[in-house]
Amino acid sequence: MNRREERDEERRREAQSALGRVESDSETVGSSSFARVARQTRDHFAAHDKQGESDRIEVWGSRIGRAAGLIFTVALVIYLALAYL
Template identity: 55%
Template structure:
């Protein structure tokens, strides 16, 4: 009787561990793919991939404008943090 109870407990434990492993793998995939997708989107945005590649002036103007906007936003956050925190 004790052996069958021990075996049933071991089976439940093994199943629980498999479920935990499966949940970890799935959550890493979701988080990882979301991070990769966001990084790819930011890279293509900053490199002006949405602009006409034949118009070099527009591409470089867009890259410069977006880079300056990012620098301004970071500077503004730093300024506000120093001033109000």
């Protein structure tokens, strides 16, 4: 490869890298915050972070524990609202 082809290849790689950054940034800005938070919440309660685990009991335990925590939190908020408002 001669010097000119090397420079062209380097510029092409830089351009591809810049386009990749622009695409990832625009995806973050372009999607609504509500949709992103809803997707993260759904993934959290579905225990997507535990999907790679080989132990299915741990995955289901995480799902049950997270659902129980949500139910407890909602019940506590309702109790406190009724008791002190």
